[in-house]
Amino acid sequence: MRCVLISSRLDLRRYLGPEISLIADQVELVEWKKDGDPDVRLAMAWHPSNDAFSGYPNLRAICSIGAGVDNIVGCPSLKSEVDVVRVVDPGQAQMMSGFVAWHVIGHQRNFAGYQAQQRDRIWHSGPQRRADSLPVGILGYGAIGRKLAIDLAYLGFSVMCWSRTPKRPATAAIRSYNGPAGLCEMLNNTEVLVNVLPLTPETRGILNAQLFANIRRGGYLIQVGRGEHLLESDLLAALEDGQLTGAALDVFPSEPLPRTHPFWGHPKIILTPHNASDVSVRAVAATLVTTADAIRTGRRPPHAIDRTLGY
Incomplete structure (x- = not known):
């Protein structure tokens, strides 16, 4: 053919x-x-x-x-x-899972803080957090979202997933939410938010100020869905006022990211060039x-x- x-x-x-x-x-x-x-x-x-x-x-x-x-x-x-x-x-889902786990653990263990200490030659050991004290919410529960949830739960994190319609959780350790009410409930209990949603008219711009306000203060965003999910000005505002302490971004509405974009030099943002998985x-x-x-x-x-x- x-x-x-x-x-x-x-x-x-x-x-x-x-x-x-x-x-x-x-x-x-x-x-x-x-x-x-x-x-x-x-x-x-x-x-x-x-x-x-x-x-x-x-x-x-x-x-x-x-x-x-x-x-x-x-x-x-x-x-x-x-x-x-x-x-x-399945190999793509596995690569994505490793990428997301790295960022979740980085937030859990404050790796960004230790990197800053290294640059300033500061020797200071901060408190450590158990994985089960860190609630992770995943937007999207398709093949990739399911793999992320299983692997993060295996690592000991408290894992929640949200989808448009009801989905049966892969294991008893994963909590599943759906619909508008379910999204609000999950966000209220989320510290690290991972986005792997498909891009549809309903999900375009879903990562916005209202959503960030519902996450636990001091939260962290891992954006590996589609660039158009994120309202960039709302993210910058959430980072500025401390509602979010950081963000890992792999996808953008315009790629390559323009050299003048404010994300490049932002101290609370980690950028990767759309290579979380392939x-x-x-x-x-x-x-x-x-x-x-x-x-x-x-x-x-x-x-x-x-x-x-x-x-």
Whole structure:
């Protein structure tokens, strides 16, 4: 099956690497053409241009190169009947979990304070906190949120998760919340807030002043969802007045982050260049193969999103 590569930001063929040749007998990768191609029924995309899908009338499914799909769902030339498929990669969830755990433990053990002491050549040992004294709230309880919750609970932290609809917690040690009332209740008991929500019209701007005000004073934000979840001016205000003591940010509305952005020099913010985790080439290849097979046999592809929900 012919699969067109579509991206306004990445050279997807280079991004996939040589391992993609393992599926060459099942999926033929072709470059995007302005004139399109009526024989193409499958696409792999990341941040497509507005007219990216216009020349592909027989397209049946689009696979995202990453876990996020909002950049594809929002494309004006995407037809409503075309399935959008997420890549599900356990390895990606594991990498994300390690990244988040590092920041949670950093807040628990005051590593930023000790780094500042080192710069000033100060030898002072502060009080230590047990993991079970630190309540962690996770926004989003999909595959990645579930992995974060399990691993943080295993490390001894008090873990809570919130989702739009009711979700059964993975273990008895994890508390689950849902809906607006559940969000307020979880936030009131949260010191470290981790965001792994999908980006939808309802979640855009969810990390705002009102939400920060509901977290325990002196809280900490770990933002690994989508850049558009965060109202940046509200975060700066929360850091200024001490409602939040710090933030770890990996995603931003504009990437690369402009060199003049105030986040760069902020003493309470840790920045990383959108590399908390990544999908593996093998996971992408497997998704392409299973999606192509579903198209051939007239089935809906595995991991196709609900377009009405956006995830």
